[in-house]
Amino acid sequence: MIRTSYLFKVLLLLLGLVLLVELASYSATRLVVRETITDNARRELERGGQVFAELIEARAEQLSLSAQVLTDDFGFKEAVALADAPTLRSALNNHAARINADIALVADQSGQLVASTQPLSEQSWSYLATHIGVGESRTQHRSLMINGRPYQFVMSAVRAPLPVGVAGLGFEIDNRLTENLKRLTGLEVSFISLQQEQGPQYLSGTLAPSQREALLSRLSASVPEPETVVVTEQNMTLLLPVSQQPTPLAAVLQVPMEQVLAPFSRLNGQLLWVALGFSVLAALLAVLLARGVTRPVSALANVARRIASGYYDTPVAVHSRDELGELAEGFTKMQTAIAEREQKILYQAQHDQMTGLINRTQLFPEIESAIERALWSEGSFALVVLDLDNFSRVNDALSPEMGDRVLAEVGRRLEAGVSPDDRVARLGSDEFAILLWQVDREEALARAEALVAQFRQDIQLDDLQLSMDLNLGVVLYPEDGDQPESLLRRANLALNQGRQDRRRVTLYQEGWDERHLRRLALFGEFKQALAESQLSVFYQPKLWLDGSGKVGAEALVRWKHPSMGMINPEEFVSVAESTGQIGLLTRWVLREAVTQAAQWSAQGHLSVNLSALDLLDDDLPGYVQSLLTEKELPAKRLCLEITESAIMREAEKSLNNLERLRALGVSLSIDDFGTGYSSLSQLKKLPVEELKIDKSFILKLDQNEDDQLIVRSTIELGHTLGLQVTAEGVESAAIEKKLLEWGCDRVQGFYYSKPLPLPEFLAWLAGNAERLEKKA
Amino acid sequence: MTLRALFILLGLGLFASPSHAGAVQVDVLTASGQPLSDAVVSLQGEGGAGAPPAATEAIMDQRDRQFDPRVLAVRTGTLVRFPNSDDIRHHVYSFSPAKRFELRLYHGTTAEPVRFDQAGKVALGCNIHDGMLGFIYVLNAQWFGVSGAEGQVTLTGIPAGDYQLQVQHPRLPEPLEQRVTVSSGGFQQQVVLEGLLPAPGQEEPESELERLFDR
Numbered sequence: 001m002i003r004t005s006y007l008f009k010v011l012l013l014l015l016g017l018v019l020l021v022e023l024a025s026y027s028a029t030r031l032v033v034r035e036t037i038t039d040n041a042r043r044e045l046e047r048g049g050q051v052f053a054e055l056i057e058a059r060a061e062q063l064s065l066s067a068q069v070l071t072d073d074f075g076f077k078e079a080v081a082l083a084d085a086p087t088l089r090s091a092l093n094n095h096a097a098r099i100n101a102d103i104a105l106v107a108d109q110s111g112q113l114v115a116s117t118q119p120l121s122e123q124s125w126s127y128l129a130t131h132i133g134v135g136e137s138r139t140q141h142r143s144l145m146i147n148g149r150p151y152q153f154v155m156s157a158v159r160a161p162l163p164v165g166v167a168g169l170g171f172e173i174d175n176r177l178t179e180n181l182k183r184l185t186g187l188e189v190s191f192i193s194l195q196q197e198q199g200p201q202y203l204s205g206t207l208a209p210s211q212r213e214a215l216l217s218r219l220s221a222s223v224p225e226p227e228t229v230v231v232t233e234q235n236m237t238l239l240l241p242v243s244q245q246p247t248p249l250a251a252v253l254q255v256p257m258e259q260v261l262a263p264f265s266r267l268n269g270q271l272l273w274v275a276l277g278f279s280v281l282a283a284l285l286a287v288l289l290a291r292g293v294t295r296p297v298s299a300l301a302n303v304a305r306r307i308a309s310g311y312y313d314t315p316v317a318v319h320s321r322d323e324l325g326e327l328a329e330g331f332t333k334m335q336t337a338i339a340e341r342e343q344k345i346l347y348q349a350q351h352d353q354m355t356g357l358i359n360r361t362q363l364f365p366e367i368e369s370a371i372e373r374a375l376w377s378e379g380s381f382a383l384v385v386l387d388l389d390n391f392s393r394v395n396d397a398l399s400p401e402m403g404d405r406v407l408a409e410v411g412r413r414l415e416a417g418v419s420p421d422d423r424v425a426r427l428g429s430d431e432f433a434i435l436l437w438q439v440d441r442e443e444a445l446a447r448a449e450a451l452v453a454q455f456r457q458d459i460q461l462d463d464l465q466l467s468m469d470l471n472l473g474v475v476l477y478p479e480d481g482d483q484p485e486s487l488l489r490r491a492n493l494a495l496n497q498g499r500q501d502r503r504r505v506t507l508y509q510e511g512w513d514e515r516h517l518r519r520l521a522l523f524g525e526f527k528q529a530l531a532e533s534q535l536s537v538f539y540q541p542k543l544w545l546d547g548s549g550k551v552g553a554e555a556l557v558r559w560k561h562p563s564m565g566m567i568n569p570e571e572f573v574s575v576a577e578s579t580g581q582i583g584l585l586t587r588w589v590l591r592e593a594v595t596q597a598a599q600w601s602a603q604g605h606l607s608v609n610l611s612a613l614d615l616l617d618d619d620l621p622g623y624v625q626s627l628l629t630e631k632e633l634p635a636k637r638l639c640l641e642i643t644e645s646a647i648m649r650e651a652e653k654s655l656n657n658l659e660r661l662r663a664l665g666v667s668l669s670i671d672d673f674g675t676g677y678s679s680l681s682q683l684k685k686l687p688v689e690e691l692k693i694d695k696s697f698i699l700k701l702d703q704n705e706d707d708q709l710i711v712r713s714t715i716e717l718g719h720t721l722g723l724q725v726t727a728e729g730v731e732s733a734a735i736e737k738k739l740l741e742w743g744c745d746r747v748q749g750f751y752y753s754k755p756l757p758l759p760e761f762l763a764w765l766a767g768n769a770e771r772l773e774k775k776a
Numbered sequence: 777m778t779l780r781a782l783f784i785l786l787g788l789g790l791f792a793s794p795s796h797a798g799a800v801q802v803d804v805l806t807a808s809g810q811p812l813s814d815a816v817v818s819l820q821g822e823g824g825a826g827a828p829p830a831a832t833e834a835i836m837d838q839r840d841r842q843f844d845p846r847v848l849a850v851r852t853g854t855l856v857r858f859p860n861s862d863d864i865r866h867h868v869y870s871f872s873p874a875k876r877f878e879l880r881l882y883h884g885t886t887a888e889p890v891r892f893d894q895a896g897k898v899a900l901g902c903n904i905h906d907g908m909l910g911f912i913y914v915l916n917a918q919w920f921g922v923s924g925a926e927g928q929v930t931l932t933g934i935p936a937g938d939y940q941l942q943v944q945h946p947r948l949p950e951p952l953e954q955r956v957t958v959s960s961g962g963f964q965q966q967v968v969l970e971g972l973l974p975a976p977g978q979e980e981p982e983s984e985l986e987r988l989f990d991r
Binding site (some may be wrong): 072074077078081082159160161162164 | 809871899906
């Protein structure tokens, strides 16, 4: 569309130019030619005038000679000398006939007419005698009117040997003469008398009657200047005076303009054809020229389209040496440059700069192609995700630069440890992935172990020797998934699980992913659950073994999902913890439990679990204080339970917040004691007053001697440190018996009651009070 | 044409001694005082006696396409011969009333002599040479002569007495006549001719026809 219009524009422009030039040159040539032709014709007419004058002159001389021949004739002389009129008349007739004279006459020396071939009146003769000069010895000639007709007249003296008279010969200027003149000069010849009184009269000539009229009417209007060419539309006219006296006589020479312009109109036609021919030629040239421009341009446009669609090897078929050629060359260079740059960008997009390994983005297509290959070849592969156990510590301890070098070295080692069909990718930070081609479960595990073994050797950086530990999560295709996303996610789950379980190499287990997805779902719905009261607080009774009959309860949160039913607290608490929503949950539980405990009939203890993350929340002590004040619950009735591991993290900050809670009068308890790694010195520093032995030690206490040993010594340890000791998971009287034996202070477990919803717990409380009264 | 003949007599000389016979000398001049040749001077005595016998024959030669002499004076009845000294033929003719004749083309002396028996002026021409013009004056006078280059005519043996003096010239339209008395001692007179015509014929160039033919 655009091409066509460009071509059209160029065509229009060029054609217009050519037509303009042609028109101008045609008009100019036409003008010049017309002028030249007219000028030429004018000159020709002038020359014609000269020729005419010479012809007339020559004729006059010829006539004079004729007259002299007559007068030199001896017999004629004798006749004149004898004045023999009849003889003379016959001689004149004879001679006039011989030379075609129209009139011949003889007069004597005294001017008396002796003889004439035509009758002449006295008047005519005296007119002739006066104007031709009888008595002159020389021959004379003159154009004059005789009896109203124009004549060329000559008179010659007759000598015998003395002059004895004159002989005159007259030749009429008639149409025969003018036809001859016309033949010789190529001009229309007219003889006109210009007598004032009668007006111009056409005497003889070659013009057609109608043209004669036209000429006369023009002459009667005004007589043109003699010997000057006058140009009118019909004629080019030259007036030559023939005689002034006695009658003004003039010859009018004319050439019709039609005749003058005849060659011009031929030339005009030729010029027109030439102009047309040139226009057509120019149009062809214009088309060629325009296509010469548009063809390479459209070729370039095609190349540009191909470049746009990502092909950079299109040859540019423009080889001209002009600007278009330069442009084509530019296109070729541009293709190479773009291809190189794209390659580079693609490489950067697909590769990790630090290690030169492919990156996470590129890993997906690699997995996809592996899946495809495996599908075709009914093969299998393993995807291993790994991270460095202690990288962040290395990074913090040394410098980010050193960290980078470590990562680079790790990348090198990983790559050295795999076979050519395998792929190593860096996923980010200290995470890597390895695609092991054609391995089964055992082989995958073996290869993973080999990798771990490879890193037993320290990494040498300058003078430093760094020990790096790997954690690996392994998934297998097709057993553990058939999509790149799920494979990678599951490998990560295995890795996380392994880290949690402190295993170097972890194979993905079926169900982990579903669990993970469930957690994700829970995370999404947690806030809504809070708002819609899907959550509720259960209470598990806690009994004092000192015989005081004191009771308490541990508040336990329960989530009854509208579609999923009861959800394991461990599960959603860990979700809340990992998503930063634990603060919300803790406060919600605190508020519910404190509100309800304030209304209990018995003044029992209320235990609420705190997450490790809660200890990092500096606002929590303030919240607890205002809550206690608001609900008017004495601080000593509230016990906050924390796990060992919670305190391990950011110990100082956690400790500080614990001190602040303790200062409120709230008692603190160490939950799940025995599962962590807390040291005794740490334990000593904690402002706690209770230890809760983890139920894993209690559940089979009556059968397991190791557990008995641990529990007994732990009770002793607690008492030594001045702490109350609580046993969880008491499920039989035998166990209670043992615990009583060892002086355990408080117990909790299904043997007494499972966690109860509030109404039931309130009932339990009432029942317990009754039992106490009975005992008492 | 008006005739204004003027006589101017310069020194009438009758003072010569009265002798029996004397010489008459006439000088012919143009109006501008130049001597005029070819003037015919004649004396006719009133008594009519004593005239010497004139020659009975005369010659009008043609030489170099001219008549020689240009002017010839003869007594009435004289036989004139027309020899041709040129090596071309001539065709001599005259249409003058005094003598009309024609001598057809001839060579040498083959032409018949012509007798001029009537007094008058005879103009001679040649039919084929228009430039040739000659004159023969036929006179009855007793004494006559033609002036030469000096314009002088001398007549001798003129007895004293009264005479009619006549002067003619081709360029003079009418003869000049005068009564003169000749003494014995002779007579001498200058005659001035006025009203002369322009020189005819021979001074003109050849006619155009002649020129064409000679070519």
